[in-house]
Amino acid sequence: MNRFDITILGCGSALPTTLHNPSSQLVNMNEKLFMIDCGEGTQLQMRKFKSRIGKLHSIFISHLHGDHIFGLPGLLSTLSLLGRTGDLTIYGHQDLQKFIDLLINYFGQHFPFRINLHPLDPYNHQVIMENKSMRVHSFPLNHRIATCGFLFEEKEGQRHIIRERIDFYQIPLHNLSSIKAGEDFVTADGTVIANRSLTYPAAPPRKYAYCSDTAYFPEIIPYIENADVLYHEATFAETELARAKQTFHSTAREAAEIARAANVKKLVIGHFSSRYNELDQLLKEAMVVFPDTELANEGKVIEL
Structure with missing residues (x-):
């Protein structure tokens, strides 16, 4: 069976803490690395967890809040220092081009590789990348600004x-x-x-769904249904439900309700608010609804 796993590089929310890094993950499919979001310090996390930066295939940015993109300047600079020459494709909102242009104009005029932005439609489901063995989908989430979730899925193998x-x-x-x-x-x-x-028959195709950041949004269920693993933000406990609604985030219980309705096999919750030094409360609230729930943590590897 081909390799398919996810490494959590960061699972904190916007306000920095010493407990968690901002959002970033690496999806390894067939020894190719696909990065989802790139919060501050992401490249250091790659070093810490011995991820091979040279294998980075492409980057998927869910939305343009700083805790999901502030790691890009350092990562792109390091790729240049390491001598990358192959094109790098970044999937994200079309306004990300302004950020990329700023980086290139000030810091990257001598980058030995081309950065290609693939603009996403944050309001509709799309297949945004495809090769002979896999597809990547984007789909709309419900956040304060245009935000996409992602689904990585294998294609059905030969008999x-x-x-x-x-x-x-x-x-x-x-x-x-x-x-x-x-x-x-x-x-x-x-x-x-x-x-x-x-x-x-070949083994059933495996699917990984990534949903961060979003309010409780049942409309995503058709896009993530029957996923082997769902990563869903769980910024708050139920005591902060009003705050979750105000900021367009989810509680741990709401994440579990989505997982149950979508009939996924496993739920991993993350994007934890800086107010929580201990996460047992979030885990317990999710497990009441969906028992097969785990906490994200930096360095955690999820194998599908």
Whole structure:
């Protein structure tokens, strides 16, 4: 099975603390690194957790609040110092181009690589990246400014050959690719050998959903339904429900309600307010609704 895991680099909210870094994650799919958000100190977190900066494929920015983008200048400068020459694609709101242009004009005129912004539509679901093995979707969240969530999903794999059946029917090697793709095999005398007797299904495609920052927003459920893992912001406890509504954030319980309604397998909560030195209250409130809940923490690796 191909590698698919997530490393939490930061799971705090806007006000800095010594307990948590601002938002950032690394998604590793097939040994390619995809960064989600880039809060202040992200590149140092990559060093700390031994993430290979040179493997960074692209960056996905959910929205243009500082705790999600202030790590970009240092990261881009380091990529330049390390001699990166390949293009870097950043997915984000179209206004991110102003920030990128400012960086280049003042600090990056000699960057050895090109930065390409792929503008997102923050009001509609889109497939924003696709290759032969995976897709990345964006979808709208409900925050104070235009904000996107992201879904990383594998494509359905080819069926697996049952070697003994292939040998029994003496099927030539040049037929195997079509059989893996689901075709039946026809023998020389015209007998049809059903594909299901020659193969077994590939493992179900895995999906990872990222939702930060957002108020309670059931409209996202169709986009994240049946995800293997959902990361959902849980900035506040229920005692701060009014504050959550005012700031367009979620409580831990609300995150769990989304997870339950979306029938996800596991919920990871993060984006914790700086007011919490202990997070047990948030975890307990979420687990009452959705038992398979975990707390995010810097350095945590989530394997799918």
